[in-house]
Amino acid sequence: MTVELYHPGLRGVVVGETEISCLEGGLQYRGYCIYDLAEQASFCEVLHLLLYDELPSQDELADFRCILTEEAELPEQALWMFEQLPLHSQPLEAVRTGISLLAHFDPQPDDDFQQAAELQAVRLIARVPLLVAAWDRQRTGEPAATFDPDYGFAANLLMLLRGRTPTLLEERAMEAALIVSAEQEFNAAAYAARVAASTRSNLYSALLAGLSTVMGPASGGNLAQVMHLLQSAGRPGDVREWVADLPADRGLPGFGHPVYVDCDPRAAILERYCSELAGDRGQRELEETADAVERALWETRRLPPNVDWPLARLLHYLDVPGDLHMPVFVCARVAGWCAHAIEQARDGETIRPRARYRGAVDLPFTPLYERG
Numbered sequence: 001m002t003v004e005l006y007h008p009g010l011r012g013v014v015v016g017e018t019e020i021s022c023l024e025g026g027l028q029y030r031g032y033c034i035y036d037l038a039e040q041a042s043f044c045e046v047l048h049l050l051l052y053d054e055l056p057s058q059d060e061l062a063d064f065r066c067i068l069t070e071e072a073e074l075p076e077q078a079l080w081m082f083e084q085l086p087l088h089s090q091p092l093e094a095v096r097t098g099i100s101l102l103a104h105f106d107p108q109p110d111d112d113f114q115q116a117a118e119l120q121a122v123r124l125i126a127r128v129p130l131l132v133a134a135w136d137r138q139r140t141g142e143p144a145a146t147f148d149p150d151y152g153f154a155a156n157l158l159m160l161l162r163g164r165t166p167t168l169l170e171e172r173a174m175e176a177a178l179i180v181s182a183e184q185e186f187n188a189a190a191y192a193a194r195v196a197a198s199t200r201s202n203l204y205s206a207l208l209a210g211l212s213t214v215m216g217p218a219s220g221g222n223l224a225q226v227m228h229l230l231q232s233a234g235r236p237g238d239v240r241e242w243v244a245d246l247p248a249d250r251g252l253p254g255f256g257h258p259v260y261v262d263c264d265p266r267a268a269i270l271e272r273y274c275s276e277l278a279g280d281r282g283q284r285e286l287e288e289t290a291d292a293v294e295r296a297l298w299e300t301r302r303l304p305p306n307v308d309w310p311l312a313r314l315l316h317y318l319d320v321p322g323d324l325h326m327p328v329f330v331c332a333r334v335a336g337w338c339a340h341a342i343e344q345a346r347d348g349e350t351i352r353p354r355a356r357y358r359g360a361v362d363l364p365f366t367p368l369y370e371r372g
Helices: 034-040 043-052 058-071 076-082 091-104 113-140 153-162 168-181 188-198 203-214 223-232 236-244 265-281 284-301 308-317 322-347
Strands: none
Touching: 034 043, 034 168, 034 265, 043 058, 043 113, 043 153, 043 168, 043 322, 058 113, 076 091, 076 113, 091 113, 091 203, 091 322, 113 153, 113 203, 113 322, 153 168, 153 322, 168 265, 168 308, 168 322, 188 203, 188 322, 203 322, 223 284, 223 308, 223 322, 236 284, 265 284, 265 308, 284 308, 308 322
């Protein structure tokens, strides 16, 4: 059979339909503008929207938060095995192993995908932050922490990682960061999750496919490098010379996007919080340097910042260690991956593309005794 069309990396190819998010004209989650969600909703409301197709009522939100809190507990055996990981493990690798461990202790191991997936999604959303915090506390020697039902998801995540109650500004900034990080249509990781789910594998397998994909630097896993780039730029007055010395063919973490050519709406949302947090922390010069880098790269290369650029700074201002920036991002993106996996298993076919063969053909077979 001849395959006539070839699109490297599937660029520009529509490979499926979704009701979860739309990138046309910006970014929407199930029809709601990301600006409205980031400014007016809590992350728990957005979680409910992604998983159940609609924003919750007050009663529904209260019930959903109760369920999240109840599920925010790591099985004792899984936690013990997780704590045996070597301390030199990379955080995302540790989280990946932790999710695999959680799969063994799920109370619905043999249920049909559709019957189990929604409850498993809630468990994963509630427990992945605990894995991140457990790994971090293991290396610092501090005891494991738990969710506080009196606080929302964003505040709990900050308390797990820092051991102190956040200010209102810190909590709101983290809410916005989690909301804009939760979903991004058919990127490589989401599509990998959909491929796994299309085979009707369980939700843990789909989530692991997405996580394994986002760990690759070409998939956007550059958060850890963003702060290194910014700090290497020096002071605001040094930026133009620094940009001029950058190799023209060098990819820059935090800049450029395959879809958002002019402006990443997620970056625009987080910039305000970066400015407020920098002022609150007495780090205005760092923020001025970031602004100067943005202007210089746009003027010289027409490179817009993507969400990684302000997100890394925001987490830095929130005192989240640099190697935990990607795990925090994953805590948000779990919701999107789960939503995609559930949608694919419910509505889609098994994903089985074709390939264009470019190897040898019709070679004569030589018996072993005649070779060499």
